[in-house]
Amino acid sequence: MRKAKAKVLAGLSGGVDSAVAAMLLVERGYAVTGVMMAVYGGEGGGAGNACYGPGEAEDMARAGEVAAVLGIPFHVINCVDDYEKQVLAYFKRSYLAGETPNPCLRCNQAVKFGLLPARARSLGLEAEFFATGHYARTVFSEKYGLTLLARGADRRRDQSYFLCRLKREQLASAIFPLGDLEKEAVRALAKKAGLPVHDLPDSQDFYAGRYQELLRMAPLEGAIVDSAGTELGRHQGYWNFTPGQRRGLGLTTAEPVYVLRVDPRRNQVVVGSRQAALSASCLIAEPHFFVSPARADAALRVKIRSAQEPVPVTVTEENGRFRLFFDSPQPAPAPGQAAVLYAEDVVLGSGIIQ
Numbered sequence: 001m002r003k004a005k006a007k008v009l010a011g012l013s014g015g016v017d018s019a020v021a022a023m024l025l026v027e028r029g030y031a032v033t034g035v036m037m038a039v040y041g042g043e044g045g046g047a048g049n050a051c052y053g054p055g056e057a058e059d060m061a062r063a064g065e066v067a068a069v070l071g072i073p074f075h076v077i078n079c080v081d082d083y084e085k086q087v088l089a090y091f092k093r094s095y096l097a098g099e100t101p102n103p104c105l106r107c108n109q110a111v112k113f114g115l116l117p118a119r120a121r122s123l124g125l126e127a128e129f130f131a132t133g134h135y136a137r138t139v140f141s142e143k144y145g146l147t148l149l150a151r152g153a154d155r156r157r158d159q160s161y162f163l164c165r166l167k168r169e170q171l172a173s174a175i176f177p178l179g180d181l182e183k184e185a186v187r188a189l190a191k192k193a194g195l196p197v198h199d200l201p202d203s204q205d206f207y208a209g210r211y212q213e214l215l216r217m218a219p220l221e222g223a224i225v226d227s228a229g230t231e232l233g234r235h236q237g238y239w240n241f242t243p244g245q246r247r248g249l250g251l252t253t254a255e256p257v258y259v260l261r262v263d264p265r266r267n268q269v270v271v272g273s274r275q276a277a278l279s280a281s282c283l284i285a286e287p288h289f290f291v292s293p294a295r296a297d298a299a300l301r302v303k304i305r306s307a308q309e310p311v312p313v314t315v316t317e318e319n320g321r322f323r324l325f326f327d328s329p330q331p332a333p334a335p336g337q338a339a340v341l342y343a344e345d346v347v348l349g350s351g352i353i354q
Helices: 016-027 056-070 080-096 103-122 168-172 183-192 211-215
Strands: 007-011 031-038 074-078 129-131 136-141 146-151 222-225 231-235 258-263 268-272 278-289 300-303 311-318 321-331 338-343 346-353
Touching: 007 016, 007 103, 016 031, 016 056, 016 129, 016 183, 031 056, 031 103, 056 074, 074 103, 080 103, 080 211, 103 129, 103 168, 146 168, 278 338
Parallel strands: 007 031, 007 129, 031 074, 222 268
Antiparallel strands: 136 146, 146 346, 222 231, 258 268, 278 321, 278 346, 300 311, 300 338, 311 321, 338 346
16 A cells, blocks of 8 residues: 655745745655745735735735646635734834844744644644745754754855744744755756746845834934934934944944944934944843753854854853853844854754843
8 A cells, every 4th residue: 555645734935945845845755735824914015025015916826826837736824813913013012112023033933833834734734744945954853852943054045043933843843845955056946847936036024115114103203322322313213223223324423333222212212333332242031942052062152133143152041031141242132133042053042132
């Protein structure tokens, strides 16, 4: 009797990465069903290729075309209300609290790897695994007895940072077919297979418009000040600024200045020199560890923003919260962003910068 194929739900987005991920699964003999989450509820506008916006209808059409080429079923799953509650509401709340949110982290845990496969299964789309086009890998650690998240082979595209908040059970059933591939190879595979999205530009952000369109805050004039409180300029709302920001400040100064912090109570933006923006340490809360840092079998490194390479760090615990001491001072850790800990290429876990 022939053994049944393992069933996989492949998250499609209408882009090249998810299309090639699904194609590779089909070639490997899995029984693949394509699913896509509908999240756009009409709020905001925006243009271009983004996760949230009015271009979602075009993304759905492209995902359907990909599924047809691959010969797999395709279903759109309505996640609009939950996305609004889990992602958009968090995004607004965090910005207005003076933080810098990361909606992709929240979406991956709560919606993309949570609600989407759960709702698909409730509709009768049973599957053992859930796959996406993320540039990341999973590895089973004999030492820890766990499936762990690891960096993708393409360091320029590595997306392990954005997956750091996944639950252990989500990670255990996840497949990342692109984990060992370079982006150029992915596009080449898509073109060779005749996938209609092979030359589609990459998505740039979770939202392609101005964040102001989602925050819906009327302009509120306030002061841009230095650390001593001296006014250097004016702004139209503290929520338009994030720690470490240099461009778009509207200031003329002898030396470049950076946002050091924002003060929602005073509606102030505090700026200073690059040296003043450097921090020797930061505190993280909401720890989410696959493996305790104390059990790491390699030197610890950390990313405090998605685009940087991991840097050496020492971790101490303070009453259930963790302090990160950087070997070299780091520019402007932004409250609300994730600090992701690595041991070599493996993600040990993360916390939210305070």
